[in-house]
Amino acid sequence: INGCKDEISKTIEVKNDFNCFIPNSFSPNYDDLNDVFIPVFSPYGLDASSFKMDIFDRWGHIVYSTKDISKGWNGTLNNEGELILKEDSYIYKIKFKDTEGRSYSRIGNVSIVK
Numbered sequence: 065i066n067g068c069k070d071e072i073s074k075t076i077e078v079k080n081d082f083n084c085f086i087p088n089s090f091s092p093n094y095d096d097l098n099d100v101f102i103p104v105f106s107p108y109g110l111d112a113s114s115f116k117m118d119i120f121d122r123w124g125h126i127v128y129s130t131k132d133i134s135k136g137w138n139g140t141l142n143n144e145g146e147l148i149l150k151e152d153s154y155i156y157k158i159k160f161k162d163t164e165g166r167s168y169s170r171i172g173n174v175s176i177v178k
Contacts, residue, residue: 082109082162089175092139092148101174102136103158114161119154119174127154139176151178 085104092099103117112133119128119137127149128137139148158170 080106080108082106084158084160084168084170086156086158086170086172086174088173089177090139091177093178100136100138101156103170105133105160109162109164111161111163111165114159114167116159118157120157121149121154122152148178149176151176 083106087098087101087104090098090101101119110133115133116131117129117137118126121127127141128143130137135143137143140146141149153173153175156170156172156174159168161167
């Protein structure tokens with residue numbers, strides 16, 4: 065109005081949400097449905113080189129450990145052989161970082177369901 069003009073410019077940085085879903089049970093019965101316990105990460109934002117997952121039985125003995133984000137636990141001792149461990153609740157401890165260097169730690173229970 066009355067010949068007045070105004071202009072403003074601002075840079076906005078939009079970042080994707082980073083998230084992790086960890087299932088609470090799986091059924092390693094070789095039917096190709098939920099046979100492996102593996103956390104599911106957003107397709108962006110994870111520093112895969114920082115990933116570490118340990119699985120323990122109820123007495124604190126380690127039954128599986130990996131630093132490979134693509135290798136989940138198949139329910140056997142150290143992912144070796146075909147003998148599935150007993151139907152029970154196991155403890156997972158997962159550590160990872162996002163691409164901005166923030167550290168995360170998740171501890172919880174996962175159940176083998178036959």
